Amino acid sequence: MLIYREQLQPSLSDFGILIPIYDSTVTETFKSLIKDPRLGPTRERWHIRDYPIDVTKEDLLRVHSPDYVERLYSNELETELLKTFELLDFEGNYYRYDPSKAKYPLVKLFDRLIDGVAGTCACCREALVSGFCYTFTGGYHHAKYDTGDGFCVMNDLVIAARRMQAEDKAQNIWIVDIDAHKGxxxxxxxxxxxxxxxLSIHMADGWPLDRDPYLPDGSLHPSFVPSDVDIPIASGEEADYVSRLDEGLQRMEAFGIPDLAIVVGGADPYEKDGLPSTAPLNLTLRQLDERDHLVYRRLHELGIPQAWVKSGGYGAHVWEVFSQFLLWVLPERLGLS
Ligand SMILES: [Zn+2]
Structure with missing residues (x-):
């Protein structure tokens, strides 16, 4: 029900990357669950300690271009990582990156990322068996057909969806993206x-929608390709967020009820999120609680198995968002609330 491997993969800072994605987000959240009087004693009922699942090139090739996949498996990997994690400035100098502080070479980061994709696949499999699963890995919703983007090298969400289809475990799937940034x-x-x-509900302004909508050849930039349901929220519209998400979920029902929903449950819409680019959207902890309850309840009422992935969330406070949801949903699933 909750996938969490206590032996964590090396963190971004172990590679000399200075982006505020802290593994303490995950450890603090898990600590709060273990301390809970309902969840501590029942840990064996909800804690999935490992996810023995392999992600292969074949999985990546269902989603990404052969040329891009080859680059990831060649000596061009480092260049791809520097680009996707935005570790070089316009003059080619290191930015938010200090190799002298690294314990591991940058290319070893690929193991952590593949592990994240595996976590999402495992989360989907488990959700299809038990109805609900949550994983602290994954949510790489900016990765595109032939390039990484915005800290996302491979799109684990689509990779997992297509793998579930290939394994004949699910045919129709929703990806419900409630991270601050557009999917x-x-x-x-x-x-x-x-x-x-x-479905994507996201900041109407700011990255990635502050780019030129058209590429030099006149075609639409992939960031502007619409989701089936897009819900852009402008600064100051936070009070309408939950009701607009509710409407969006109702619009999704018109496509038919799927076999599985993957929820990209980012905490970066939080007013205390630490990434400067999420400043335009500032939901309170209470509003995020309402958001998560709405998505969970709606999918549950429709009988749709749900696989939640953590995705975005930056700085020292975002664990409060994940903890709040899990402290509610796990007892609910276990009949302990
Ligand atoms: Zn985000």
Missing amino acids: DGTAPLCAGDPSIRT
Whole structure:
């Protein structure tokens, strides 16, 4: 029900990357669950300690271009990582990156990322068996067909969806993205594929929608390809967030009830999120509670198995968002609330 491997993969700071994605988010959240008087004594009923699942090139090739996948498995990997994690400035100097502080070479980061993809696949499998699963890994919703983007190298959401389809475990799937940033990799990857329907509620302004909507050749930039349901929220519209999400979920029902929903449950819409680019959207902890309850309850009422992945959330406070949801949903699932 909750996938969490206590032996964590090396953190971003172990590679000399200075982006505020802290593993303490995960450890603090898990600590709060173990301390809970309902969840501490029942840990064996909800804690999944490992996820023995392999992610292969074949999984990546269902989603990404052969050329891009080859680059990831060649000596061009480091270049791809520097680009996707935005570790070089316009003049080619290191930015938010200090190799002298690294314990491991940058290319070893690939193991952590593949492990994240495996976590999402395992979360989907478990959700299809028990109805609900949560994983602290994954949520790489900016990765596109032939490039990484916005700290996302591979799109684990679409990779997991297509793997569930290939294993004949699910045919129709929703990807419900409630992270602060638009799921601008997921939308173009699933455009034209009616078996995967996408919803994204996100900041109307700021990254990735502050780019030029058109590429030099005149075609639409992939970030502007619409999701099946897009809900842009402008600064100051936070009070309408939950009701607009509710409407969006109702619009999704018109596509038919799927076999599985993957929820990209980012905490970065939080007013205390530490990433400067999420400043335009500032939900309170209470509003995030309402958001998560709404998504969970709606999917549950419709009988849709739900696989939640952690995705975005930056700085020292975002664990409060994940903890709040899990302290409610796990006892609910276990009949302990
Ligand atoms: Zn985000």
